[in-house]
Amino acid sequence: MSNIENKVSYLDNGDSTRMLPEVLEEILPYLSEHYGNPASLHQFGLDAEEAIDSARSKLAEAIGAKPAEIIFTSGATESNNLALNGLRYQFPDKRHLIISPIEHASVDNIAKRWSREGWAEVTKLKVNSEGFVDPDSLRSAIRDDTLLVSVIHGNMEIGTIQNLTELGEICREKGVLLHSDCAQTFGKIPLNIGELPVDLASFNAHKMHGPKGVGALYIRKKVKVRRYFEGSPQEHGVRPGTENVPGIIGFAKAAEIAIRDMDKEMKRVDELAGRLADGLMEIEHVGFNGPPVGKNRLPGNVNITFRYIEGEAILMHLNIKGVYVSSGSACSSTTLEPSHVLTAIGLLHEDAHGSIRYTLSRLNDEEDVQRALQVTNETVKQLRAMTAFIPEKHSKHVDENAQTFYKHKND
Amino acid sequence: MAIKYTPKVIQEFTNPENVGEIENANASSTEGSPACGDMITYNMIINPDTKIIEDIKFRSYGCASNIATASVATKIAKGKHIDEVMGLTPKAVTESLDGLPAVKIHCSVLAINGLKSAIRKWNEKYSDMEKSDEFKLDEETIVRALRNVINPETGVSIVKMNMVRMIEIETGKVYVELMMGDTDEMFFNNIEEETREHLEDLPGVLNVIIKLTEGKSYSFE
Numbered sequence: 001m002s003n004i005e006n007k008v009s010y011l012d013n014g015d016s017t018r019m020l021p022e023v024l025e026e027i028l029p030y031l032s033e034h035y036g037n038p039a040s041l042h043q044f045g046l047d048a049e050e051a052i053d054s055a056r057s058k059l060a061e062a063i064g065a066k067p068a069e070i071i072f073t074s075g076a077t078e079s080n081n082l083a084l085n086g087l088r089y090q091f092p093d094k095r096h097l098i099i100s101p102i103e104h105a106s107v108d109n110i111a112k113r114w115s116r117e118g119w120a121e122v123t124k125l126k127v128n129s130e131g132f133v134d135p136d137s138l139r140s141a142i143r144d145d146t147l148l149v150s151v152i153h154g155n156m157e158i159g160t161i162q163n164l165t166e167l168g169e170i171c172r173e174k175g176v177l178l179h180s181d182c183a184q185t186f187g188k189i190p191l192n193i194g195e196l197p198v199d200l201a202s203f204n205a206h207k208m209h210g211p212k213g214v215g216a217l218y219i220r221k222k223v224k225v226r227r228y229f230e231g232s233p234q235e236h237g238v239r240p241g242t243e244n245v246p247g248i249i250g251f252a253k254a255a256e257i258a259i260r261d262m263d264k265e266m267k268r269v270d271e272l273a274g275r276l277a278d279g280l281m282e283i284e285h286v287g288f289n290g291p292p293v294g295k296n297r298l299p300g301n302v303n304i305t306f307r308y309i310e311g312e313a314i315l316m317h318l319n320i321k322g323v324y325v326s327s328g329s330a331c332s333s334t335t336l337e338p339s340h341v342l343t344a345i346g347l348l349h350e351d352a353h354g355s356i357r358y359t360l361s362r363l364n365d366e367e368d369v370q371r372a373l374q375v376t377n378e379t380v381k382q383l384r385a386m387t388a389f390i391p392e393k394h395s396k397h398v399d400e401n402a403q404t405f406y407k408h409k410n411d
Numbered sequence: 412m413a414i415k416y417t418p419k420v421i422q423e424f425t426n427p428e429n430v431g432e433i434e435n436a437n438a439s440s441t442e443g444s445p446a447c448g449d450m451i452t453y454n455m456i457i458n459p460d461t462k463i464i465e466d467i468k469f470r471s472y473g474c475a476s477n478i479a480t481a482s483v484a485t486k487i488a489k490g491k492h493i494d495e496v497m498g499l500t501p502k503a504v505t506e507s508l509d510g511l512p513a514v515k516i517h518c519s520v521l522a523i524n525g526l527k528s529a530i531r532k533w534n535e536k537y538s539d540m541e542k543s544d545e546f547k548l549d550e551e552t553i554v555r556a557l558r559n560v561i562n563p564e565t566g567v568s569i570v571k572m573n574m575v576r577m578i579e580i581e582t583g584k585v586y587v588e589l590m591m592g593d594t595d596e597m598f599f600n601n602i603e604e605e606t607r608e609h610l611e612d613l614p615g616v617l618n619v620i621i622k623l624t625e626g627k628s629y630s631f632e
Contacts (some may be wrong), residue, residue, distance in 0.1 A: 116596075310448055312414075312474035313424070320425060330448045331474035334414065334514055336563050336601040338448070350445035386430045388452040389472035394445045 008322045009368040013207070014156050014184065014301060014359035015326060019250070020209045026253040027211060030246035038243050039232060048245050055252035059216060062255040063203070064192035071217045071235045072248050076183035079202030079217035080106040080150075082239060083179045086225030087148050087200075088119070094147035095120045100133050101344035102160070103152050104181050108340065120147065130291040131160030131345050138167055142174040149178045153201075154185035157328060157341040157357055158290030159301030161185060168197025177223065183207055183215070187258030188266055188299050199223050205247065209361070210254030214247030265362040269300040272360050272369050277302045279373040283380055289342060289355060300360035303328075305351045308391060309383040314356055317379040323372050328355040350389075416475060417509040424475040427482035429489070431468045437537075440529035443521050447608070449473035451481045451525045455488075457533050462493045469525075476515040480504050480522035493530045499523055513566030517605070520559050548615040550578050553585065556609045563598050569606070576624065583617035585610055590624050599623060 010018070030051070036044025038052050053067070060067040073079045084097070084107065099111050101124040114120040126137035133151055142149070149171050154161045164180055171178040179200040185191060187208030193201050200223065204215035219225055219238070231240025274293045280302065281288060287305040291297045306314060311329030318325055326332070328339030330353060338352035347355075358372060416424075436454035443450035450472040456465045467489050469481045483504050488496050501519035505511050511519060546552065558570045569575060569589065577588035587606065591599065603621050610619045 308472065310473050310477070313478060316421075316424065316475040320421075329474070331477070332414070335597040336514060348446070349448070353445070353448035386427070386470055386478075387472045388441065388443075388450045388470035389445050394450070 007367075007371070008324065009364070009371045010324050011358040011360060011364065011368060011372055012324045012326050013361035013364075014298075014357060016206050016212065017209045017361050018363055019206075019211055020254065020257060022257060023210055023250045023253045027246045027250040030249050034245070038245065039234065048243075052243055052245060052248055055248045058252040059255055062252075062259050063186065063201075063218060064194035065218050066194075066221065068236070069218055069221055071219060071239050072243055072251075073215045073217055073239055074213055074244065075206070075215035076104070076181060076202040076204040077106040077215075079204070079215050080104065080179075080181055081110065082217050082225065082228065083200045083202060083219075084110045084148065084150065085228040086238065087177065087179075088114075089226040089228055090224050091147055094145050096123070096143050096146045097121070098123045098125060098138070098141050098146060098149040098176075100125045100127060100151045100162075102127055102131055102155050102158075102341040103150065104156060104183070107150050107152070107181060125151070127160075127344055129345050130296075131155055131158050131341070132291070132296075133162055133167060135166055135170060138170050139174075142171070142176050146174075146176045148200075149176055150180070151178070152181040152184075153191075154182070154188070154298045155290070155341060156184050157339055158303050158345065159184075159298035160290055161189065161296050161298060164196050164198055172197045184298055187255060187262070190262070193218055200225070205251035205254050208254050208258045209363075211247050211250040214244050214251045216251070261362070266299040269360050269362055269364070270294070272364060272366065273300045273302050273358075275366075276358060276360070276369045276372060277304075279369070280304050280376060283377060287347075287351060289345070289347070298359075300364075302358040302360075303355060304358075305347065305355045306380050307351065307354055308387050308389040309380065310353050311355050313383055314354075314376075314379055317382065318356075318372075318375055321375040321379070323375045325372075326357045326359075328357065329353040350394075414512050414514065416479075416512070419507070419509045420476055420479045420511065423479035423482045423508065427471075427478050429468045429482065429485035430470070432470070433466055433468050436466075436468075438529045438533035440525050440532060442525040442528060443473070445472060449477045449518065449521060451477065451521060453481075453485070453525050453529045455529055455533070457493060457530070457537075459537055464488050464491055464493065464496065473518070474515075476508075476511055476518040477521070479508060480511075480518045481525070483507050484522040484526055488526050493533075496526055497530060499526070511566070514563040516566035517561040517563065520561060524559060546614050548580060548583075548585075548613060550580070552613065553578050553580070553587070553610065556613055557587075557606065559609055560602065560605045562594060563601055564594055569602065583615055584620070585616055585618070586620045586622070588622045588624055 036048040038049040056067045056070050060070050097120045111122045115122045123141045126134040168178050177199040180198050181202045183204045186203045199220045201218040206212040227238050234240055277293050285307040289303040311327030312332040315327045328342045330336050330338040338349050342352035433454040438455040438457050441452040452470040455467045458465050467485045469485050471478045471481045501523045504519040504522050558568045560569045562569050574589050576590045579586040607619050
């Protein structure tokens, strides 16, 4: 603790990222002189419409789609809501929904609501201990009245990247639509949605150094989605409301930069994540959650369980020491429920409570990794020294070498 | 939605007092469990003649407010007569922390209950008064247990919020109906689990059946 004190390491890029200066620069004129409404017929309106069209084309190209297949929204949460509810109103007779058990809260809560209201029966697919969806469970879940299959592409907590080709082909074979929440993968891994057997996909800007409050829904041509709130006929009549012009401009710019720099930056980010993961795994009594760092995991995502201590307390200590992360502990969630992702991959509640997620971005460097390692080590030691959780007394699964825990505790 | 703590909670969490164990403790308790994500262990020395808590230390497994409430509880209890401690409510803890977020009020209940549980056990061991076999499973004991179940949305006990609408007891089987009123659905699981846990802890309870009912607004007791 010396020269790297008094600085902040932001390692919560899975929650949101810092906007890049180039993106900000692109947005600024649309927050001042270019204030026309794209629906207006005068020159200001036409200019705004042209700017949006150009952004739509850029974004479409970035994901391998056609401009007409892109609907701008307020973010991935809205895109998920639009995809699911839009199909529900389009196909009111299809009363069966299939989702993975590790979806983002937006999809998960729509499923809960439909099931509670008696609108649809919901089937949750099986995932293995690394979070990969079992293709056989998908094959056997699909029914004649299945409205949609929704599987998150890159999981926000444990970083698992699903094989959409394999899952999508099963859906195609059975004639069922597939939606995927790509909020975490877009800009981090190569994505050509047009070539994937995926019918709808959700995106957002602020996880890839773009602005908050803007996202998109990709709807494959010929797939019909009905708007679920009313207004003027913006966005092909699917998403009424005046477009978020500055947001859309920033989104397209952020996408362009992310793709331009992807090879170089994501390789570097994954190397940092690899070193962080290796360093953290040297701490005693830890567990690594999700697939190994590498091609099947979101670049920069590291999720670790520190046994016998609780995640919110770890997070708060790290916060005070300038390392910003998130946790899957029940105590850090406002609903007091442990992460449904961690419990779905088979973690005991107590192990979910001790989990910490570090998510790195292109704006992080080796110093951040070193600070995170140092501060985490100190914090884990400090909290274990005072924990009431005595492995043999309270744990269902005791580490093979729990004795070393006491040694550690009495250091 | 972030959980916001007062500066006092942060202060107490980062510099907790009375941490550790007491070798020759004559009273102790552990409340909570790892599965819930919060647990406090107390060790005390109670003077058998004066019944004053002469020393107290704690260990904590839990969030920032769990650690802070336990630390404050030890400071409050130290030097006090056990009867005085038995009369404490969770408010004593929350007030000295300048308040807790509603979803964290249950931590103060755990911190105070742990103190009382250690004293109760000590009483059983050291004096002939208060024998635990006098426990009777009836509506009153169930309501008493349910007072410890906090609605995380309001930070108020479900009993106080008049959410407990029916209690039936039939040889080890307890049936409870909870009226959820305006409570946000996202808290339903937590309230149901907490209710189950507190009832299953009661001696003589073999089976707990909980029914959550919808209903209009709840009225405070």
